[in-house]
Amino acid sequence: MKKQKRELKKVTPSQRPFSKINFWMMGGCVCLIILGFVLMSGGGSDDASFNPEIFSTRRIIVGPLLSFLGFVFMAFAIMWKPGSHKHNS
Numbered sequence: 001m002k003k004q005k006r007e008l009k010k011v012t013p014s015q016r017p018f019s020k021i022n023f024w025m026m027g028g029c030v031c032l033i034i035l036g037f038v039l040m041s042g043g044g045s046d047d048a049s050f051n052p053e054i055f056s057t058r059r060i061i062v063g064p065l066l067s068f069l070g071f072v073f074m075a076f077a078i079m080w081k082p083g084s085h086k087h088n089s
Contacts, residue, residue, distance in 0.1 A: 018078075025077035029070045036067030 013019065040063035045051045053059075 019082045021082055022077055022080060025080070026074060029074040029077055032070035032073065033067050036063045036065070036070060039063035039066065 040059050042053065042059065043051060044054055
C-alpha cells in the first residue's frame, strides 16, 4: 500500500474568521472589562464599622457601566468584518 501524502493548504487572510484588527479590538474590550471590575472592587463594611464608600458612584455606576460596555463592544468586535465598512461610490 502506498501512503498518501497530506498537504497543508495555506489559508488566505480573507478566509480567516478574525483579522488583526479584531484581535486588537477584543484585547481593548478585555482591558475595559477588567478596568470595570477593578473600579468595583474595594474594601467592604465589617461588624465594627460602616463604610459608606461601598455606595460610591465609582462602585455602583462607573465600574458596572464600563464592564457592560466592554461586553457589548466585545460582541461588536467579534462580529465585525474588515472591509465591510466600504462605501459604494
